[in-house]
Structures are given as C-alpha cells and as structure tokens.
Amino acid sequence: MIGSVEVSLARKAVASATRVVVKVGSSSLTTAEGGLDPARLDALVDALAARRAAGSQIVLVSSGAIAAGLAPLGLTRRPKDLATQQAAASVGQLALAHAYGNSFGRYSLTVGQVLLTADDVVRRSHYRNAQRTFSRLLALGVVPVVNENDTVATEEIRFGDNDRLAALVAHLIGADALFLLSDVDALYDGDPRLAEARRITEVGGPDDVDGVRAGTGGALGTGGMASKLAAATLAASAGIPVLLAGSGDAARALGPTDVGTAFAATGSRLTARRFWLGYAADATGKLILDDGAVSAVVGRRRSLLAAGITAVEGAFEAGDVVELADTAGQVVARGVVAYDATELPGLIGRSSHELPAEQRREVVHADDLVALHRS
Incomplete structure (x- = not known):
C-alpha cells in the first residue's frame, strides 16, 4: 500500500524510469562458502533483461569479486588482510565478469566491465571521463557492469561496499532511479530477525527514518543496511527516487515495484558539478x-x-574542496575554497573593508558552494 501522494509518485517514477542503476550485494550472488551461485546470478539477469526489454537503459553495480575469489583460492572466509583481499578480488573479478557475460548472452546483450576507484569519483577530471565512458557504452546498447577496483585500490576496499558508489554512479549517468538489492527484503526499524522489528515500506523524507537502527555487513560483504540507508538517502536528497528490496524479489522490484521500501526524491536534481562538490569530492x-x-x-x-x-581546520590549498560547519560541528555545506589554509587565520572574523584590497574576495564563492540537507 502506498501511504502518501509523494510515495505514490516515487514508486511510479521508479517503475517508469528509462535509465536506472541497479546495485546487488555479494551475499545475493554467492553461496555460503563464497563461490558464485549461477542460479541466483541468472535470476538477477533475467529480471534485468526483462527491464531492458521494456525500454530501460541499465547500469549494474555488482559486488561479489572478493567473495567469488574465495573458493578458487581455497579460502573459507573473507580475508582481513589487504593483500589477500586484493588477490581474491583479482581472481574473483574475472569469474564474475565471465559469469555476467555468459548470462546476459542468453538475451544477446553485450556487457562491458567498468572498474572504478574512489579517485574516479573524487577527482573532477576522472569524474568527467567516467561520465563520457558510461554515455558511450549506453549509446552503443551495452550493459555496463560496475565494480570497485579492489585489486589495486587500497583506499577503495575501505570505501567499498558499493552502495555509496551506486548512488554516485546514479547521479553521474543521470539515472532516473536507483535500485538497491540485498538479502533483506526491505528497510526495518531494527534487526529484521526480531519479531518486534517494523517493516518500513515508504520513506517520504528524513523524518521517516528517525530511530532506525540499521546493521552493518555480514561475512561475505562489507556493507549492510546502514550503508544502504545512507546511499538511498544520498540519492533521494539529490533528486533520484530509490527502491530498496530483496534480490530474490528482483523481478517484482524491476517490474511493478510493489515490493521493498520506496524512497521519494527529497531534493532537486543537481548539476553534475554541484553533485560532485556536495557528495563525491x-x-x-x-x-x-x-x-x-x-x-x-x-x-x-x-x-x-x-x-x-x-575557525579553520585541516591543511588545504586554494582550489581544494572544504566542508563548512556550524558552531556545533555539523557540516552544512561544501565548496571550493579560494585561499590556502595558511592564509585564513589572519583574515577570519574581519569585515571586507578591514582587509587589504587583494584579500577582499570571497572565501568560498556562491557558484562553488553546495548547501547540504541538515539532519
């Protein structure tokens, strides 16, 4: 049941979206032992192919490389040390890409692998290059399969559960909707294994998730409901409606959208540069x-x-992105600073007419500033 006009519009928007990003987690693609589960992967691709046949362009953000590499390497659990994680990713990424290529091939669909690191979304030049790559792939009718480049990116593995990456990719490609598929069928206000946990089917804004106690990742993945909630909130605040659902319900999530939790878009769509400033850089x-x-x-x-x-915190140079916080320390905006950190202590708190002419420029110009939603 749809409980409000906003939520109803959100589900309709998700159902009719012509360009979508779909994220799936490791636990939805692998066995308990860590190897890929062909039946589960094929079922996901069946749902994606049906959505594609209905007229949507699809970008798939898929976890699972490290998990898929465990069994071939004789490992029984996700490794904790970085070098073994990278080795597992190297082996597993090949297996994952091969499996997707074969599965999508059943529908005569071509897939292209796109491996991203944090650098590719935090550096403006890389961000623009990624935009061009996705645009061309989609124009050629390819289904891009995106994963974090865990093999070489040390920072990325700490960054990486792919939920936030999926939200960033959704905005980067100008997606109309984001689907987050996991091993939990919806958002709950507590541990879904407990009888008292309440299922939340509609989120019209931040107030609807106040008090939600979202858990963190499991044995095979690094994410969890906390990261999915954060990613859904990020995308919704940037004007992209979201559907959070179980991977086993992929066909209904990508079809009538009558499952899971719908997040209404709560903010206006930002330009790519302003989104990069606010959320990626x-x-x-x-x-x-x-x-x-x-x-x-x-x-x-x-x-x-x-x-x-x-006050001024950190070491930065003119042209860097900085956070702007209130007196309580809450970040309220982000922007490109016009001064080095070493220049500002002598200027802060002083009116423009008190400063030398060459120092009367704005510290952060309005054109280089993005206000953030305050919780």
Whole structure:
C-alpha cells in the first residue's frame, strides 16, 4: 500500500524510469562458502533483461569479486588482510565478469566491465571521463557492469561496499532511479530477525527514518543496511527516487515495484558539478561558521566571507574542496575554497573593508558552494 501522494509518485517514477542503476550485494550472488551461485546470478539477469526489454537503459553495480575469489583460492572466509583481499578480488573479478557475460548472452546483450576507484569519483577530471565512458557504452546498447577496483585500490576496499558508489554512479549517468538489492527484503526499524522489528515500506523524507537502527555487513560483504540507508538517502536528497528490496524479489522490484521500501526524491536534481562538490569530492579541510554565516550560506545561498568564519581546520590549498560547519560541528555545506589554509587565520572574523584590497574576495564563492540537507 502506498501511504502518501509523494510515495505514490516515487514508486511510479521508479517503475517508469528509462535509465536506472541497479546495485546487488555479494551475499545475493554467492553461496555460503563464497563461490558464485549461477542460479541466483541468472535470476538477477533475467529480471534485468526483462527491464531492458521494456525500454530501460541499465547500469549494474555488482559486488561479489572478493567473495567469488574465495573458493578458487581455497579460502573459507573473507580475508582481513589487504593483500589477500586484493588477490581474491583479482581472481574473483574475472569469474564474475565471465559469469555476467555468459548470462546476459542468453538475451544477446553485450556487457562491458567498468572498474572504478574512489579517485574516479573524487577527482573532477576522472569524474568527467567516467561520465563520457558510461554515455558511450549506453549509446552503443551495452550493459555496463560496475565494480570497485579492489585489486589495486587500497583506499577503495575501505570505501567499498558499493552502495555509496551506486548512488554516485546514479547521479553521474543521470539515472532516473536507483535500485538497491540485498538479502533483506526491505528497510526495518531494527534487526529484521526480531519479531518486534517494523517493516518500513515508504520513506517520504528524513523524518521517516528517525530511530532506525540499521546493521552493518555480514561475512561475505562489507556493507549492510546502514550503508544502504545512507546511499538511498544520498540519492533521494539529490533528486533520484530509490527502491530498496530483496534480490530474490528482483523481478517484482524491476517490474511493478510493489515490493521493498520506496524512497521519494527529497531534493532537486543537481548539476553534475554541484553533485560532485556536495557528495563525491574529497574534502581536505573544514571551516567553522558563525550563525550569521550559516544563515547566509544555507538559507540565502550567498558566498562565504571571511567575517563569518570562526575557525579553520585541516591543511588545504586554494582550489581544494572544504566542508563548512556550524558552531556545533555539523557540516552544512561544501565548496571550493579560494585561499590556502595558511592564509585564513589572519583574515577570519574581519569585515571586507578591514582587509587589504587583494584579500577582499570571497572565501568560498556562491557558484562553488553546495548547501547540504541538515539532519
């Protein structure tokens, strides 16, 4: 049952989306021992192919490389050391790509592998290159299969449960909807294994998930409901509706969308650059703002001036992305700073007319600033 106009529109938007990102987790593709489960992978591809036949373009963000590499290497559990994780990813990624190629081949669909690292979404030049690659693949009728490049990216394995990556990719390609498929059938306000846990079928905004106690990852994956909730909230706040559902319900999730938890889009669609600024780029420092500056930056979308800054944290250079926080430390915006960290201490708290002419420029210009939703 759809409980509100907003949620109803969200499910309709997800059902009718013409460009979608679908993320699937390791536990949905592998056996308990760690090897790929061909039947489960084929069932997922069946649902994706049906959605494709209905007219949608699809980008699949798939976990499972490390898990798929465990059995061939004789490992019984996900390794904890980085080198063995990378070795498992090297073996498993090949097996995963081969399995997807064969499975999609049953529908005469061509797949292309896209391996991304954190660098590819936090560096502006890499971000634009990734956009062009996805655009061309989709124009050629290819189904891109995306995974994090766990084999070589040390930072990526810590970053990596693929849920946040899926949200970033959804915006990067201009997706109309994001599907998060896992081994849990919906969002619950507690551990779904407990009888008192309440199933949440519709999320119209942040207030609907207040008090949700989301768990972390299992034996084969690194994610968990906490990462899925964070990814869904991120995408929804950037104007992309989300459906969170069980991988076993993939056909219904990608069809009538009458399963799982629907997240209504709560924010407006940002340009690619503003989304990169707000959610993808690495922040190398933080500026603490007084209440007046927070009001100007967040409420009136004004540039940040030195007079509104009370403290500077971190080591950054002009042109870096920094976080802007209120007096309580909550991050309220992000933007490109116009000064080095070493230049700012002598400027903060001072009005423009008190500064030398060459230092009267904005610390963060409004065109280079993105206000974030405050919890």
